[in-house]
Amino acid sequence: MSHRIELEGGGVFDVSADEDTLLRGALRAGIGFPHDCSVGGCGNCRFDLVSGEMETLWTAAPGLSERDRRRGKRLACQSRPLGDCVIRVRPAEENRPVVAPLRRAARLVARTAITSEMSEFVFAAEGPAAFVAGQYGLLRVPGAEGVRAYSMSNLPNEAGEWRFVVRRVPGGRGSTALFDTVAVGDVLPLDAPYGHGHFREAVERDVVLIAGGSGIGPIVSIARAALRARPERRVLVFEGARTRADLGFATLMGADLAGVADYVPVLSAEPEGSDWAGARGFVHAAVEARLVDRREACEFYFAGPPPMIEALQDLLILRWTVPVERIHYDRFF
DSSP, X not given: OEEEEEETTXXXXXXXXXXXXXXXXXXXXXXXXXXXXXXXXXXXXXXXXEESOEEESOTTOTTSOHHHHHTTOEEGGGEEESSOEEEEOXXXXXXXXXXXXXXXXXXXXXXXXXXXXXXXXXXXXSSOBOOOTTOEEEEOOTTSSSOXXXXXXXXXXXXXXXXXXXXXXXXXXXXXXXXXXXXXXXXXXXXXXXXXXXXXXXXXXXXXXXXXXXXXXXXXXXXXXXXXXXXXXXXXXEEEESSGGGOOHHHHHGGGGGGOSEEEEEESSOOTTSOOOXXXXXXXXXXXXXXXXXXXXXXXXXXXXXXXXXXXXXXXXXXXXXXXXXXXXXOOO
């Protein structure tokens, strides 16, 4: 059973009555619905309900301000249609999914520690793992309300293998369940792929990849895709971490690290008495120092915690005035 959703001004699509949010149903139908995180944090999927009835899944989602709520705004990723509806939103071609997301059952087959706080979880599912490097999937984890967004750390493949780098977050129900409750052999619902921060293979500029924390997952995926697409293209990687023990990019890349033209680890809290001779401070400052004279030749991709994303936005968009079409990331909160 499905509900018919009409876009005010033209266009219709159907949303599954049992499993889909408004956003996921729209993207499955190929609608260019504005979005970023898909889990209630960014607020980019705001819309107006003109007629019909919607269930709100997370009433306190941070993606809506109090002003938004007073104006009757809703989040498509947290709205489930209860019948046929008419909505007001402005779809855009750039939001149309490059690969239509599909629901599937994914079985955990392995978990490998990358650092003391991060592990790579390997899932197997029927059918090919169809996505573009840099995209993310939505996992429904037992004991955690709603879904959790994790970016793929591997490349698309016919074997149906999906890899995710997950950091254990103190008090985080999703990551705690993955580390402490979910066992090898367990099956979880996976919905993928999603995201705009994916690799643009046709672009010939140098590829600059910037990661912080578990943001190394999609950065590893994009690095491998870039090297595979054009081995002669320069790939430069900046990884921000607190200490040497928190670095994970080189471990995940393995032998593929040799193809990276420049790998710059940047530590913000490495003890002063250590023998670390590399860059210190915040990763965006290292990007600024090393690329200030080369920024015109670069395409930028980044993934990491909100403060890092905000600092890079300030550097690239406001101070360097890099065209937005050369900057790629997905916002998570």
